[in-house]
Amino acid sequence: MGTESETYQLGILGAGVMGSGIAALAVGHGVPVVLMDTDPQALERARAAVAHQVRHAGLVAALPAGVPRGELVLSTSPEDLAGVTAVVEAVTEDFAAKAKALATAAEAVTPGTPLLTNTSGIPVDELADGLPRPGDVIGTHFMNPPYLIKMVEVSRGPRTADTTLAATERLLTGLARQPVVIRDAPGFVTSRLLHPMINDAIRVVAEGTASAEAVDQLMRGCLGHPTGPLRTADLIGLDNLADALTALHLRTGDERSKPCVLLLEKVRAGDLGRKTGRGFYDYGEGLK
Amino acid sequence: MSDTETASADEAEISASLTRYLHDKLKVEVAPDDDLFATGLANSMFAMELVVHLEQTFGVMIEGQDLKLDNFRSARSMAGLVTRLRS
Ligand SMILES: NC(=O)c1ccc[n+]([C@@H]2O[C@H](COP(=O)([O-])OP(=O)(O)OC[C@H]3O[C@@H](n4cnc5c(N)ncnc54)[C@H](O)[C@@H]3O)[C@@H](O)[C@H]2O)c1
Numbered sequence: 037m038g039t040e041s042e043t044y045q046l047g048i049l050g051a052g053v054m055g056s057g058i059a060a061l062a063v064g065h066g067v068p069v070v071l072m073d074t075d076p077q078a079l080e081r082a083r084a085a086v087a088h089q090v091r092h093a094g095l096v097a098a099l100p101a102g103v104p105r106g107e108l109v110l111s112t113s114p115e116d117l118a119g120v121t122a123v124v125e126a127v128t129e130d131f132a133a134k135a136k137a138l139a140t141a142a143e144a145v146t147p148g149t150p151l152l153t154n155t156s157g158i159p160v161d162e163l164a165d166g167l168p169r170p171g172d173v174i175g176t177h178f179m180n181p182p183y184l185i186k187m188v189e190v191s192r193g194p195r196t197a198d199t200t201l202a203a204t205e206r207l208l209t210g211l212a213r214q215p216v217v218i219r220d221a222p223g224f225v226t227s228r229l230l231h232p233m234i235n236d237a238i239r240v241v242a243e244g245t246a247s248a249e250a251v252d253q254l255m256r257g258c259l260g261h262p263t264g265p266l267r268t269a270d271l272i273g274l275d276n277l278a279d280a281l282t283a284l285h286l287r288t289g290d291e292r293s294k295p296c297v298l299l300l301e302k303v304r305a306g307d308l309g310r311k312t313g314r315g316f317y318d319y320g321e322g323l324k
Numbered sequence: 325m326s327d328t329e330t331a332s333a334d335e336a337e338i339s340a341s342l343t344r345y346l347h348d349k350l351k352v353e354v355a356p357d358d359d360l361f362a363t364g365l366a367n368s369m370f371a372m373e374l375v376v377h378l379e380q381t382f383g384v385m386i387e388g389q390d391l392k393l394d395n396f397r398s399a400r401s402m403a404g405l406v407t408r409l410r411s
Pocket of ligand 1: 053134179271
């Protein structure tokens with residue numbers, strides 16, 4: 037990374053869709069990464085996924101020229117987090133899983149190391165609550181794919197320290213991302229608006245009003261949505277979409293956020309979108 | 325047939341196979357020279373699907389300088405890339 041004054045090493049917890057994408061963003065900007073998962077198979081898949089996404093970023097000229105790639109270390113042991121300058125938590129959208137991952141990281145790193153959660157909408161302060169230093173925690177909601185979408189929704193909890201916010205903004209700027217800081221709330225801004233809309237789009241398909249293709253076509257062609265809600269659902273991963281909707285429903289009571297039947301059926305059938313090759317669309321083997 | 329004729333015959337065949345693939349994926353007729361990005365038919369996500377498709381279908385590796393959007397603008401430009409990488 038460009039600045040001499042600050043050198044980074046990023047610890048990333050969770051090597052799924054977002055963990056691998058954030059790793060690609062970081063190594064593509066020359067930042068070394070320790071990518072951790074409790075599942076060794078997830079790490080094995082992530083090795084290929086990070087390489088694929090670095091190529092994708094290169095293809096569309098989304099990486100700085102002439103910057104050597106950061107080193108990527110894959111690990112299942114929290115001790116490997118010892119030297120990192122910031123941690124990004126990107127594990128399953130489940131309060132218990134996140135609380136556990138964050139507690140493990142908080143113990144492994146130097147006090148004051150920012151702990152960034154990539155949750156889609158679990159309030160940052162809930163996640164900070166059980167930790168020894170709640171001030172170190174902040175929400176950095178990267179969009180998918182993180183190396184293509186420059187804007188990052190930053191959620192500052194009521195206990196987030198000024199130094200944590202400042203360090204996070206420097207890190208994001210170093211990764212050529214653009215932070216927008218908001219107040220902590222369930223679903224923040226983007227998931228609060230996007231997730232119920234996608235849920236409704238799935239209901240529209242289930243009711244037979246229109247096919248997934250037609251819904252996406254209309255949302256793109258008439259309303260200027262870049263990809264359409266069903267393609268977006270497949271990109272997010274339908275299991276994560278259902279989890280994030282459940283987290284939102286639980287905290288807001290909004291019935292629109294209760295995962296609809298067709299969404300839950302697809303999750304049960306294992307059709308999770310791009311990551312399994314099929315969701316509302318077919319992607320074939322190559323994109324798994 | 326001379327070597328160049330064989331090459332261009334191959335290239336035409338690859339281009340035809342790609343327009344079929346694009347038709348199948350994009351649900352619209354695509355001519356060999358249609359600019360997929362300028363027409364908004366393809367986006368940056370689809371571009372990477374094209375890279376994977378070319379590598380798996382034609383047994384090539386697309387790396388370094390070749391990995392740029394310009395090579396994937398049309399069926400013809402992709403066919404040209406594949407032919408060059410195979411020779
Ligand atoms: N998918 C998206 O488009 C998207 C976008 C923005 C934010 N998010 C958020 O990012 C986070 C990750 O989502 P994802 O789609 O990458 O999920 P995913 O299911 O693809 O990956 C989650 C990974 O976390 C691992 N994991 C679970 N518990 C762990 C622990 N204690 N320590 C280490 N690893 C653990 C799992 O083994 C899995 O590999 C979620 O909070 C999600 O809501 C997702």
